[in-house]
Amino acid sequence: xxxxxxxxxxxxxxxxxxxxxINPDVCAAYPITPATEIMQIFATYVADGLVNTELVxxxxxxxxxxATIGACCAGARSMTATSSxxxxxxxxxxxxxxxxRLPIVMPMVNRALSAPINIHCDHGDSMGTRDAxxxxxxxxxxxxxxxxxxMAMRIAEHPEVQLPxxxxxxxxxxxxxxxxxxxxxxxxxxxxxxxxxxxxxxLDIDNPITVGAIDxxxxxxxxxxxxxxxxxxxxxxxxxEVSDEFAKKFGRKYGIFQEYRxxxxxxxIVVLGSAAGTAKYVIDELRQKGIKAGMIxxxxxxxxxxxxxxxxxxxxxxVAVLDRSDALAGMGGPVFGEVRSALYDLPxxxxxxxxxxxxxxxxxxxxxxxxxxxxxxxxxxxxxxPANLVTYLGVRE
Amino acid sequence: MANLxxxxxxxxTLASGHRACAGCTFPIILRQVLAAADTPxxxxxxxxxxxxxxxxxxxxxxxxxxxxxxxxxxxxxxSGVEAAYSSLTRQGKYDKExxxxxxxxxxxxxxxxxxxxxxxxxxxxxxxxxCYNNEAYMNTGIQRSSATPKGAETTTxxxxxxxxxKQQYKKDLTAIMVAHNIPYVAQAAPSHWNDLITKxxxxxxxxxPAFINVLMPCRLGWSFQPQYGxxxxxxxxxxxxxxxxxVENGVYKINSKP
Numbered sequence: 001x002x003x004x005x006x007x008x009x010x011x012x013x014x015x016x017x018x019x020x021x022i023n024p025d026v027c028a029a030y031p032i033t034p035a036t037e038i039m040q041i042f043a044t045y046v047a048d049g050l051v052n053t054e055l056v057x058x059x060x061x062x063x064x065x066x067a068t069i070g071a072c073c074a075g076a077r078s079m080t081a082t083s084s085x086x087x088x089x090x091x092x093x094x095x096x097x098x099x100x101r102l103p104i105v106m107p108m109v110n111r112a113l114s115a116p117i118n119i120h121c122d123h124g125d126s127m128g129t130r131d132a133x134x135x136x137x138x139x140x141x142x143x144x145x146x147x148x149x150x151m152a153m154r155i156a157e158h159p160e161v162q163l164p165x166x167x168x169x170x171x172x173x174x175x176x177x178x179x180x181x182x183x184x185x186x187x188x189x190x191x192x193x194x195x196x197x198x199x200x201x202x203l204d205i206d207n208p209i210t211v212g213a214i215d216x217x218x219x220x221x222x223x224x225x226x227x228x229x230x231x232x233x234x235x236x237x238x239x240x241e242v243s244d245e246f247a248k249k250f251g252r253k254y255g256i257f258q259e260y261r262x263x264x265x266x267x268x269i270v271v272l273g274s275a276a277g278t279a280k281y282v283i284d285e286l287r288q289k290g291i292k293a294g295m296i297x298x299x300x301x302x303x304x305x306x307x308x309x310x311x312x313x314x315x316x317x318x319v320a321v322l323d324r325s326d327a328l329a330g331m332g333g334p335v336f337g338e339v340r341s342a343l344y345d346l347p348x349x350x351x352x353x354x355x356x357x358x359x360x361x362x363x364x365x366x367x368x369x370x371x372x373x374x375x376x377x378x379x380x381x382x383x384x385x386p387a388n389l390v391t392y393l394g395v396r397e
Numbered sequence: 398m399a400n401l402x403x404x405x406x407x408x409x410t411l412a413s414g415h416r417a418c419a420g421c422t423f424p425i426i427l428r429q430v431l432a433a434a435d436t437p438x439x440x441x442x443x444x445x446x447x448x449x450x451x452x453x454x455x456x457x458x459x460x461x462x463x464x465x466x467x468x469x470x471x472x473x474x475x476s477g478v479e480a481a482y483s484s485l486t487r488q489g490k491y492d493k494e495x496x497x498x499x500x501x502x503x504x505x506x507x508x509x510x511x512x513x514x515x516x517x518x519x520x521x522x523x524x525x526x527x528c529y530n531n532e533a534y535m536n537t538g539i540q541r542s543s544a545t546p547k548g549a550e551t552t553t554x555x556x557x558x559x560x561x562x563k564q565q566y567k568k569d570l571t572a573i574m575v576a577h578n579i580p581y582v583a584q585a586a587p588s589h590w591n592d593l594i595t596k597x598x599x600x601x602x603x604x605x606p607a608f609i610n611v612l613m614p615c616r617l618g619w620s621f622q623p624q625y626g627x628x629x630x631x632x633x634x635x636x637x638x639x640x641x642x643x644v645e646n647g648v649y650k651i652n653s654k655p
Contacts, residue, residue, distance in 0.1 A: 025484040026477065054484035056476060059516030063473035066513065069466050070477025074439070076484055078477070096466050202462040202478055203485070205437040205493060210457035212465035214449050223454075 009181045011139075011174035014146040015081070015107045015167075016041035020051055021189035022153060025076035025196075028056045028064040032086040033119045034171040035109040039081055061086035065093035065104075072102045073211050075201030077153075079104065083171060084111035084125045091129065097164045098133030098227060100211060101199070103156035104164040107149060110273065110324075111171040112360045120361020121171040123272065124325040126301075127334045133227050135165035135235055136302035140258075140276045142179040145169040147252060148299075150184070153193040154242045160234040162199065163227070170274040172361065184250055192249060231303040239300055256300040259312055261287060265294025267376035268313065268350075270339055271322040272298045275357070275364050279322075282369040293373055298335070306342040313343060317380040319350040320372050322393075324358045332356055332390040351379050353386060357393040368393055399433070399594035407432045415458040416450040420616040420623020422630065423447050423529050426587045430498065430527055431461070433597035437495050439464070439478055443471035443505030446536040447529060469509035472517035472526055475499035479522045496601050497524040503544035504534040507570050518577045518606045525600045525607045528570070531615035539618045543568040551618075574608040575644045581607040583643035588630035592641055592652050599643070612639045 009017065015038050019027070029039035039055075046055045056071075058064045064080045071078040082090065087108060097104050112122030126136055137152055139145040148167045156165040169175060184192075200209055215223060239256055247253035258276070261283055262268060269279060276297035286293040296312055298305075313319055323333020331337075332354035343349050355372055358364045372393070379386060410431035417424050423446060431438070438461045442448040448465045451458040466474045475497050485491035501510050506528040514526060533551050534540040541551040547566045550556050554563040574582045580603040585593040593611065600607035614629035616622065621629060633639040634653050641653035 025488070025490075026480045028477065052484065052488050054480045054487070056480045056520065058473065058476075059512060059519070063470060063476075063513045063516055066466055066470035066473035067477030067480065070441075070464060070474040070479075071481035071484075072477075073464055074478040074481035074485075076481035078481070092467055093470075100466075202439045202464055203482060203491060203493070203495060205439075205462065205495060208460060208462045210452050210459050210463045210465075213452040213454040213457060215454045219454050 004182060006180050006182050008178050009142055009146070010176050010178050011109070011142045011145045011169050012037035012176065013041060014142050014181050015149060016045070017183065018146050018149040018189070019079060020045045021184070021186050022077070022079075022150070022193060023051045023190070024053055024079045026054045026056065026068070026071035026078040028058050028067040028078075028080040030058050030061050030064045030082065030086065032061065032083050034111060034175045035081050035083040035086070035107070037175070038107055061089040062093060065090040065097065068104055069093060069097050069100065069102060072104055072198075073100070073201070074203050075198040077196040079106060081107040081109070083109040084113055087125045087129060088113060094129055094132040094134055094164070096212075099223070101162040101227070102164055103162055105149065105152045105156050106164065106166045107145075108166040108168045109171045109175045110168050118360040119171070121173050121274070122324055122359050122361065124359075126166060126168045127325045127327070130302055130334065133163060133231070134302060135161070135163055136300070137165060137167050138272045138299055138301055139167070139169040139174060140274060140297055142174055142177070143181050143252070145174055146181055146183065147246065147254065150189055150192060151242050151246050151254070155235065155238050157196065158234070158238045158242075161230045161238050163230055163235070173274045182252070188249070192246070235303050236300065236305060236308070254299060256305045256308060257312070258297040258299065260295040260297060262294035262296065262312060264292050266292040266317045267373060267380055268294040268296060268316045269320045269322055269372060270296045270298060270335065272301060272335065273324060275322060275324065278364060278366060279369050282366055282373060286373055291373070291377070304338050304342070309339065309342045310346055313350055314346050314348070316350045317383070318376040319352045320376050321352065321354050322372070323354060323356050326356050326359065336390070351385050353379065354390045355393040356390065362394050364394060399591045399598070404432050404594070410460065411451070412458040412460060414456060416453065417446065418617055418623070420626050421446070422587050422614050422626040425626070426529055426593070426611050426613060427500075429587060429590050429593050430597050433594040434496060434498075434601060436601070437461070437493065439495055439497050441465065441471050441475040441478065441497070441499035443501035443510055444468040445502035445505050447500055447502070449536060468505050470513045471499040471501040471505060471510060473513035475524055476517040476520065476522045479524050498527060499524065500527050500529055502535070503528060503530040503532055504542045507543045507568055515577065518574065518579050518608065521605050523605060525597070525609065528608070528610045529613040530610055531613040531618055532567070533615075533618050535615050535618045544570065571610045575647070578647065579606040579608065580604070580646055581643070583609045584612075584639065584641055585609055586612045586630040586634050586639055586641060588627045589634060589641060589653065596643060599645070
């Protein structure tokens with residue numbers, strides 16, 4: 001069994017620690033609340049000579065991703081971290097990183113997007129980039145934010161994947177909250193992630209390559225089809241394999257989603273992030289009363305586990321999808337759309353509704369979640385699709 | 398000083414077959430810049446005429462390793478490459494001597510690329526930024542940039558009944574680069590190849606960032622016949638429109654005295 005050490009860390013501290021243990025060749029840093037601390041703490045490691053990393057203190061997030069892309073193309077293991085507006089600012093570069101098949105791993109602290117400007121937890125930022133071709137792995141708590149980052153290195157760099165990955169966790173709720181974390185030793189992290197084997201390098205002078213060529217309409221489609229392939233076929237398999245290996249070595253087993261008390265669940269919620277932790281408390285309460293409540297906490301959001309989710313929800317009578325962002329398409333949040341799509345082909349579909357909650361850091365409470373399950377039970381009893389599918393939970397209408 | 402005999406031994410530093418316009422002067426500039434180097438290079442470019450004409454998949458004109466990522470970030474991208482080089486060399490994972498040159502048009506340098514250029518220069522990366530300056534956004538069909546001279550006709554500053562040409566004077570980017578206190582800043586022109594090549598050699602020899610602003614006559618945007626590219630550059634220098642000068646560690650030296 002791996003060496004065990006349990007210490008108190010915030011999400012940002014745990015992320016910085018994982019990065020120290022990963023010891024990337026290059027890191028680009030630009031501050032944004034609530035991710036700033038990650039690079040701040042990491043900078044102290046650089047200043048103390050505890051890592052080999054070349055820290056590039058860039059002048060914007062767009063340049064942070066640009067420099068990270070440049071470094072990765074030069075055969076270096078490269079990382080950066082951001083949130084919200086910073087992620088939005090580097091939007092075009094995210095697509096470019098994926099298009100160039102670069103295994104860049106980036107901690108991304110979930111924060112609301114302007115306008116209005118808001119620094120608190122909200123999933124709008126990562127949801128807004130869901131079509132960029134980045135793998136997205138979500139954490140419920142500090143332990144997961146730490147473990148996910150280590151596993152993400154292996155997933156992104158896997159020869160059957162070669163795509164960038166963002167490792168998300170809730171702003172302030174996880175980034176700034178201190179929780180007990182079982183940390184892995186430096187040597188074991190290094191052994192788990194292995195040496196970086198770049199597919200190509202600009203520094204391979206004897207074999208010069210051109211990176212970022214222009215494609216006309218005779219090649220673009222083929223290059224983009226190639227990116228779709230790991231998203232369709234490779235990432236889920238690799239994530240499961242890496243998770244299995246992680247479980248064997250370090251004792252913590254993760255699936256592409258967590259099924260909490262789902263075995264005989266009649267009503268269930270689907271949720272990402274820290275609200276899952278709150279939900280578990282309510283579920284345990286309901287189970288005490290004999291109510292068959294369960295939850296699916298999505299970890300791998302991109303690619304989305306359509307088939308697996310349909311399989312996990314097929315016997316549930318009523319499902320509520322909790323979205324911490326609004327897709328502003330006229331019917332709720334982005335996860336709602338994904339889940340309904342996943343369930344569409346089932347011969348018997350659960351009645352599926354949506355709760356948009358927690359925008360801009362608005363708290364989601366035990367009572368809110370009790371209310372959701374109350375609604376689910378009513379729906380399950382009536383066995384009728386409610387007239388209103390989308391509820392904005394916790395807002396003053 | 399550039400020696401023509403030595404330079405001629407370098408052969409074709411940029412492969413033919415690229416799609417630059419007949420009479421375009423950036424291939425001439427590029428061949429001069431690439432010939433000036435005595436160490437292996439890694440090159441970069443912003444989106445623009447140079448990039449789209451030399452890297453049409455599955456072909457490339459670049460014999461050096463080359464990276465293009467986006468429009469406004471040639472400096473940021475190459476700074477990442479340079480950072481990787483520093484890191485890998487420092488860790489003993491890489492042992493070759495390599496220099497870094499990135500190119501940007503005036504659009505991608507004076508305007509949209511100014512922020513990332515400033516950042517890279519300020520951070521002190523060991524790199525050379527060459528602005529190939531045709532004084533407008535030529536790749537998209539001749540739109541004004543902040544490098545366009547006052548009064549010039551472009552498609553976004555047309556000559557009309559109410560307004561004629563670009564209203565503003567051009568921005569002095571070379572002075573902005575001097576204000577960054579980098580070791581080497583210069584203005585050059587392809588008509589004066591010896592001066593240009595010498596400047597590139599000096600720029601590559603400094604330890605730190607260097608910037609060279611190269612006037613790039615554009616036959617389509619400036620409306621001249623393709624054979625007059627070098628004549629245009631020479632006239633620009635000789636009329637004092639485009640003075641050739643260099644600033645080494647803050648000390649100005651005028652190179653052209655027409």
